[in-house]
Amino acid sequence: MITTSSQSLQKPSTFTAADEMSPRIRRLKERLYVDRYPLSIEKSRWQTQAYKASDGEPQIIRRAKSLACVLDNIPIFIEDDELIVGQGSAKPMGLELDFYAGLWPRDEIEGLREAGYDISPQEETEILDMNAYWQKFNPLPRLGEDASEEMWGFLKSGMVLPPWKSRTDGPGGGYAESGLGLGPGFYLMTVDFEVALQQGLLALISDAEKRLTAIEYAEKDALERAHFLKAAILSLRAIIGFAERYADLAQTMAAVEADPARRAELEAIAQICRRVPAHPARTFREAMQSFWFIFLMITPSPTASMGRFDQFMNPYFEADLANGRLSEEEALELLQCLRIKDMQLNRTSGKAARQKNAGMAKWHNMVIGGVTKSGEDATNPLTYLILEAVRRLPTAHHTVTLRVHDGTPEPLMKKALEVVKMGTGMPAFIGDRSYIAYLLDQGVPLEEARNYAIGGCLDVTLPGKSRTAAVGMFIVSMVLEATLLNGVVRRTGDAVGLSTGKFEDFKTFDDFYAAFKAQLRHFLKLHADKNNAELLISRELFPDPVRSVLMDGGLAEGKALLDRTYLLENGALLNMVGMINVVDSLVAVKKLVFEDRVVSQAELIQALDANWQGREDLRRRFLEAPKYGNGDDYADQIAVDLFDYWADVAASLRSCLGGAHKPTGISVSSQWPGGAQTGATPDGRFAGECLADGTMSAMRGRDLKGPTGLMNSAMKISQNRYQAALFNIKFHPSAMQSDEDLRKISFLIRTYFARGGKHVQFNVVSREILLEAQKHPEQYRDLLVRVAGYSAYFIQLGKAMQDEIIGRTAHTGAG
């Protein structure tokens, strides 16, 4: 049975649905939704100027000087109503082009225009000029031009998204914000916010200065360390200077502000920005402002983690509350201001990756709940308040993830599920058991393991103590195709794979299966080589002083983050997309071709080549073969075996930063472009059709036994070996109505996590999805309308009834 901890029975939130957004938050929110976004090139101008001026100096110094130049000069502004200040762009809701995140050639800028961004022709010319300068920092030609023929064929195949078009330009579009793993942005790590909040940056600066004078030049790496420390001091000073610019601005604005209430607010902002992040934060508000300045400095990384926010912020909150300095409502307003601030950070991907990332590409993940280092329930009043802030302001960012352990209080689960009901898919739930088991397996001590946080959407991090390289999107279904075609990639026609024999010649399923595994190992090795090359190039081109300092022992170590070894070397990742389609395909081939022998090998190959045209009957058979996601051992055993195999292969492939590659399963939205690149597959999927979403989820419409049936399949897989394993479940709103309904979902989550589940996210079915289901009923066969004593699937309802339900169903998200 599940125990709910009583030792930490926190006061469940007393807020009711009637509590609305304050007028301030409402106004701030309204300003988020603009028709067109401005592009801004302020940052790139100052970056370019600084780089040109520092030619010949060590890279890390150049990086620090460039940061300082940007922070000293970029236009700043404070918006009406803001309580937390600090913008990531010179323009409201602007997207700041940033050369660390890629080049911006003409077609990319054109693409941005189409996607709703504005840039003047004159600024466009300026950007193109700067591109020419930054070309020497473009890592793509380095990777592409040195690539072997085999590697080149692999890059071109798109098996790791997106496909490369040329050796010099990669996928095209100058890798703009691509998340290719190139450039400094995309490491998955959680900086040590506590140090910054508690000690203040001045303390770090004086520490760095002491260390700089104490350097022994007899050491081989002395110069490197000296450069690092100098860069650290430059960067930290620049951050303090940036806060002071805001203090000055607030003061100036206060002087001319007519409204006495706003004037007082601006004066308070000025005081706070003079204090933090230079000095330790003393109040919740100072801590919030200090946090935001630090967070701004580690963005535009789209994967910057907000760490275990409820843990390091709660002491400030509770102290203020006890002293009467702050009310719960005021804290709640500040938490909503933080959501607004994160929404203002405009992020996008380049064209090639935009679809991969579906919309605004950022994963600023705030982790709450879980256990403390000593294993107690870590829930505190702020945990509830953070959820309440999402409930009141259900914007898409920042993300919130709830760590669940055996002792997670039921009222917290209820609160979280009430937020899920709003339809934003937040919070995501993750299981402490599986995450901690993974970390222990990696040799992390228990106390540290219990302190894990999340970077990116689900990737495990240890605050201050781990680094994970960016997640590539590896399309597994293309490996299956290459196996069916004797090593040829269907999309390009290149023989990049092994010659494992013609499909028609395999005598047994086991032989065919072994061939698939050999191909998989071969392609994963190529992927690992690519990862390592990227890391080595990034290390040389883009050292990052700020994040390096903010990691545990950053100054003592005196090295940039890619030159260090951390407690958890979460290496480079091998991330699967479309694995479930491969599982279903192999299962169907095993059953129909090799066991029942109702279809010949040649017939199948022909049908796949023809995209099932004229062979609807055959497709139906393949669709009806056993499928993953129904708790059926026949299908699930192949899933279990392949996931283990993947983990084994990863463990055998070294990462250049130390340790081995790590297995993971995060599709984000790569199932779309990945599907577009894959021909028809033996699971009954058509060519180009989207692949299965997530990693533990079944292919759409192929799981017919509800959430428990799906979980029964997913729980068989050794998820503990995976650093992340995405699992989405959709629910019709009729399954989430009463408190009792929510309690049952809580049990569902707890059961899943008690038995090896790692993550689950609930998507309340929206109007859009139901409209889709009307159009493509075969993909939504599992959508159940849950009404007492009544049995029906949505797709079985009459059109009129469907329309009526659709009319009553909310749109996705609320903003």
Add this chain to the structure above:
Amino acid sequence: MNRSPTSLVDTVGAGAAAPAACADRGVAGSIFNIQRYSIHDGPGIRTTVFFKKCRLRCLWCQNPESQQEQPELFFNAEKCIGCGRCEKVCPEGAITLRDGRSWTDRARCTGAGACVEVCPQGARSLMGRVASVDDIFQEVSEDAIFYQESGGGVTLSGGDPLAQPEFALAILKRCKEAGYHTTLDTCGFASWHAVETIMPYVDLVLYDFKHMDPDKHKQYTGFSNEPILRNAKGIHHELKVPMRARYAVIPGYNDGVENATALADFIANELDRSIPVDLLPFHKYGGAKYQRLERVDELADTSPPSEAALTALRDIFLSRGLTAKVGG
């Protein structure tokens, strides 16, 4: 109380005799769905087994495909392209082609489903299948871990499980042996003997009250409510099985103040105030099912009750000191 020493099917209503009870494990019966993660049919996370066959014929039935014991043909005219394949294979000659679609003579259709196999459009499907107790037990056991943690289990619903009493009994026994919580969703129209034999294996009864007036009950469902009310009392007082009362609120049929008051009084006085009442508002999800069965939906023009009406009805129960809520 009526007693019959042999078959559990007797005395009340018609209905074909079920196969004589042999060894439980070999018993088979007719069902039309097994729904996992059922959350509105009893406590915790449950699996609901929907039985075929019911002796009542409520005009408002929302699972009309459950009423007959034999499998019934569902036909989706929207999908039919009139290709005629079904016509060729129907052994009864029940299918004709007209106006670009197929038509089935329901009087001749035996529900054997030869047409289902050949239809390229998936326009034809069969509702209902024969399943053994073993099959059912195996499927419901797949979610055993979810029952454990949530306090859930297995619900028999329908149709009316009491219309296939041997089958219901065998499933319930197996579930109790395995330690699952069992819920029976029934309209209570069965012999006392069947009720008395089955109830020891039931942890909770969801008991449907259609109408308190015997004549109206006969008019709307085909039978008087007399055995139903009698069984309810017996289940509560003699067998002492925990019960929840379910009142499907059907506008224009049983939503009058008088009927609700009579039901509230009956539960409060003849049964017990501790019995919670769930008011289940009429919904229109069943409409398409009538179309697919090619039957007339008598309530096609009836709309779901308003929130206000439901609240007013609920208050009648509250005023009698009962616990009542809207929704399962």
